[in-house]
Amino acid sequence: MPNLSYPAALDALYALVNYETRPPGSLQVFDLGRVEELLARLGHPQRALAVVHVGGTKGKGSTAAMISSILQAAGHRVGLYTSPHLHTFRERIRIDGQLISETDVIAGVRGLLPEAQALPGITTFEATTALAFSYFAQNQVDLAVLEVGLGGRLDATNVVDPRVAVLTLIGYDHTALLGTRLEQIAVEKAGIIKPGRPLVSAPQRPAALRVIRRTCRERNAPLIEVASTWRWERRQADLEGQWFDLKNAESLEELRIPLLGAHQLVNAATAVAATAVLRQDSLHVPPTAVVRGLADIQWPGRLEVLSRTPLLVVDGAHNPESAEALVRAVREYFTFRRAILVYGSLADKNHAVILRHLRHLSPRIILTRFPHPRAASLHDLQSAAQRARFQARWLVENVPLAVEQALAIAEPDDLVLASGSISLAGQVRAYWLKKEGTPFEEDPRRMS
Template sequence: MTTTTYAAAIDHLYNLGQELAPPAPNADGTIPERRKWDLAHMRTLVRALGDPQLQWPSVLIAGTNGKGSTAATLASILIAAGYRTGLYTSPHLVRVNERLQLNGLQIDDEDFARLYFHVDDTATSLVAEGSLPHPPSFFEVLTAVAFTWFAEQKVDIAVLEVGLGGRLDATNIVEPLISILTDIALDHQDYLGTTIAAITREKAGILRPNGTLITLPQHPEANQAIGEAAATLHLHAINAATYLPQTPPKNPVILSEVEGPAVAFASLNHPQGPLTPNHYPLTLNNEPLEVDSPLPGQHQQRNIALAIAAAVELRNPTGNNPSATRNQNSYNITNGAIEAGIRSTNWPGRLELLHFNEGPDLLLDVAHNPAGAWTLRAAIAQLPEDRPRTLLFSCLRDKSLEEMSRILFPLFDSSLDADPARRHDHIVFAPISNPRAAAVDDLLAAAHALSIPAHAAPHMAGALAQARAITPPNGLILATGSVYLIGELRHLALSV
């Protein structure tokens, strides 16, 4: 008899292998081709599950950076408006359950295990009868679990973050009320294409004929590709720039501290580390709207604007375009609900500062590609020059290590030829527990190529201990490079 516990479900899930992990060699040593994605397979699976994705409306979000922040903010707004709201995101920081949420709460272990084995049993039967050519992937299974859970929970709406690309992503079998495209940059080029235009066309695969698109002006190549798709599909296109602050925000965001035995979540308006706070006024329907977001960094203003634009469209469906027939729902979302939802957004690991009772602060950011590294660099530029800092870095080997190292490593260069203010800085590398992780030797080589001193640790706990030992109490440890790095570190830091 199959064991159907949560632990068994998680073990079984990870044995499927992650989509982007390199395929295991065949018995003869040859490397098999990467799996070809086909939405027909996902549709076959959910059809056997009763097409749960047809039982609730959705908003689908694609892009390179900012998808998760936009999704979390929009979901929080919908919850504040009183709607039973599903949220599906990826990847997770610590536990798989983080990816599936209802009204801000993760799916519990019992429901996850029950639904996981229901999906797995269904898939096994489909493979046995020849309806599926092979078992579904890690992400396909999780997506099917999420869709089934949302149907069981009778959600009023679900906010879905695309996993990879858009056109062939497992989430793209829904018929969204609204499609959102966040900022697009070069990433996952082995899968999506080598130019921003090609990547944009893949992500624009979430758009529907006569549907509603919300986006912001961005890279010219992305703008052109989005514009071509909008014209071809006769979209009702909404520019969220209306909801960006008209003047630089001045008021600080003061976050409530969550005390623990050794750590508190501190505001990034920390006296030793000021970063752009997101507290600013807007006007919506000729009424004032106060944005007060716990997500720091000026880049988050774009994600907040996308979420506000989506909330406005959900309460006023189709705008002035009668041909935009996709969204016929009308949600009662007041300005007050938008304010409350933005204020209560919870999305950890994004310029998140952990302040400890002893030792240096720890700043966590999931920047995992060059675009994210540039955004983080802009935030670092706002830190006090005289504050000692240590970079704790690791990344996946399919990321642009060389480019990310050129963007970030010079800001922590303690060599004699560097800025004297950085003489007490350090760089520490640590291995990530992931089959796609870059080797520590490769990380060291990237620093060596720039003639920047760096050290390596044997494991994540050792890296954090080393960083704490070499960083003065008034200094800052900044960890970045991968979602997986931040997940491991955050778990370690909060376990103290």
């Protein structure tokens, strides 16, 4: 592949078994042995990494980004691996906040693709994870913060021996694969707990917490429960962010995060607890790094205000817990006469339950479909909206037209809220940034 271009490199990755576009029938298709063999052929790059491994259901991406930002503020060279992306594949792999370059994506794909193609069944996510490990190892990061892709026990990231693992709130998502009971889902999520390695757990429901405690006992893994060891109190909140105090044995006062919603305070406390474990393990993480790292966090598409006039907000909420948190935050932060909801999501989500939460905003609803092979059809979304008791519904074939219609019917004191998926949030962001002439990184086409 001497003349591989960036679009061709992405095409080669996406041409592998791609469960992001074609969902698997069961967890049985996932096999850590497969990704371990690929990594062995690449020289085991993951073994060179000091890892913070972040799993859970709600807030794991935000928490991973906060941990990375704090460690970077402490002077460490930090790799961050997350998924999915808003606009460009390159968002998934970063060092010190800088996206991997197109040149490095090409080099990484060129190096791993022959090995990946020689192994039957290697998936796009497995190859991308291997690419991230290799890139981080080659660039000698001090720490790598890895977000679990799906589940935990059989996720491709779960081949590492982390310095600390983190579980954010466990809830109901991917239930067709992970199980319909919270205990079943928690077992899969707790699969990232390693023998003897500390686990930091965000506040959990009792059923999930029982599984976490049992797994930690069985694996002799020290457990830090954020709910019982840390206290946080918000001082002030506005559209610029939140100011809060965070306390355990020591106090961190007047912290600021530029992210909205009480759930982000939980994520921040969890992130700080994880960095405290690293500090106890002799890593340099002074209080000033916590202050600066949280203040500098950039994580778009999460309760993000794109415009105040008209009031246009995007959020990637895609499960019941996220939708519930979104409704609370919208009520807290915004004053509006009427809400207009632009909703689109992936086909495997529980749309009726999500929409029942969002209905508490009493919105008019515009249903739309974004260009993704797994996007829910307008017919299915309409059926879910009917079950959620939405009275008036509009069906619009693409996201830009849906946003334009929402803005056209919005009065000056109305709120236009776009939610249901990170993919939808990315599409709405792209539409608005182009409309405003604001430059941003974007791939030549979406994943297919």
